[in-house]
Amino acid sequence: MKKSFGIIGSGNIGQTVARHLVKGGYAVIMSNGRGPDAVKEIVKSIGGGATAGSVKDAANADVVLLSLPWSQVSSLTAVADWKNKIVIDATNHFITYAPDFQVADLQGKSSSQVVAEQLPGARIVKAFNTLYFKTLAQNPNQSGGKRVLFISGDDASAKSEVGEVIKALGFAVVDLGDLSNGSKLQQAKGPLATLNLIQL
Numbered sequence: 001m002k003k004s005f006g007i008i009g010s011g012n013i014g015q016t017v018a019r020h021l022v023k024g025g026y027a028v029i030m031s032n033g034r035g036p037d038a039v040k041e042i043v044k045s046i047g048g049g050a051t052a053g054s055v056k057d058a059a060n061a062d063v064v065l066l067s068l069p070w071s072q073v074s075s076l077t078a079v080a081d082w083k084n085k086i087v088i089d090a091t092n093h094f095i096t097y098a099p100d101f102q103v104a105d106l107q108g109k110s111s112s113q114v115v116a117e118q119l120p121g122a123r124i125v126k127a128f129n130t131l132y133f134k135t136l137a138q139n140p141n142q143s144g145g146k147r148v149l150f151i152s153g154d155d156a157s158a159k160s161e162v163g164e165v166i167k168a169l170g171f172a173v174v175d176l177g178d179l180s181n182g183s184k185l186q187q188a189k190g191p192l193a194t195l196n197l198i199q200l
C-alpha cells in the first residue's frame with residue numbers, strides 16, 4: 001500500500017506538492033493552523049485522495065511535509081512523537097518577505113538542522129523548497145527531459161524513500177548529501193535556490 005502524506009501548511013507550496021502526490025495516487029491529509037474546517041475548500045479543489053485534518057492528524061501520517069513558515073516549525077515539537085518519522089522539509093528560513101527577503105541567522109547550521117532540533121528523532125529530508133510554487137506546479141516533463149528536484153538528509157533510507165516518491169511523481173532527483181552541507185546548497189540564498197533545471 002502506498003504511504004500516506006500529512007501536509008502541515010496548506011498554502012502555496014503545500015497545495016502544489018499535494019496536487020502532485022494525489023496525481024501520483026497518494027493519500028494526503030491537508031492541515032493548517034486553523035483546523036480541518038479551514039482546509040475543506042482546499043481539499044475539495046485538490047480532489048482525489050485528499051482529506052482535511054488537524055495538524056496532529058497530518059503529523060501522524062506515514063510521511064509529513066512541512067510547508068508552513070519556517071518560524072512556525074517550533075510550534076510542532078509537542079504535536080507528535082517525531083522519532084523515526086520521515087519529515088520532508090520544504091521550508092525556507094525567511095524572517096521577512098518581499099521586497100527584502102531576509103533570512104534568519106542560523107549560527108553556521110543549515111535551516112534543516114534547526115528544523116531537526118525542533119522535531120526530535122525525525123528523519124528529515126530537505127526537498128521541494130527551491131522552486132517558486134508556480135514553477136513546481138507545472139508538468140515535470142519538460143523539453144524532452146525532467147525537472148530536477150534536490151534532496152538532502154542525514155538518514156540514507158529516508159532520503160532514498162523520499163527520492164523514489166519524487167521520481168514516481170515524474171521529477172529527476174539530485175542528491176546533495178547531508179543536512180549540514182547539502183541542505184546549505186539548496187536552502188534560501190544557497191547557490192542552488194531558485195535554479196530551475198531540466199535533466200535531459
Ligand SMILES: NC(=O)c1ccc[n+]([C@@H]2O[C@H](COP(=O)([O-])OP(=O)(O)OC[C@H]3O[C@@H](n4cnc5c(N)ncnc54)[C@H](OP(=O)(O)O)[C@@H]3O)[C@@H](O)[C@H]2O)c1
Pocket residue numbers: 008009010011012013014031032033034038055066067068069070072075090091092093094128129130131132133134
Ligand atoms: N511560495 C513558494 O513558492 C515557496 C517555494 C518553496 C518553499 N516555500 C516555503 O514553504 C513554506 C510555506 O510557504 P507558502 O508560500 O506555501 O506559504 P503560505 O501560502 O502563506 O501558506 C502557509 C501555510 O502554513 C500554515 N501555517 C502557518 N502557521 C502554521 C502553524 N503554526 N501550524 C500549521 N500550519 C500553519 C498556514 O495556515 P493558516 O492560514 O491557518 O495560517 C498556511 O496554510 C515557507 O517556509 C516557504 O518559505 C515557499
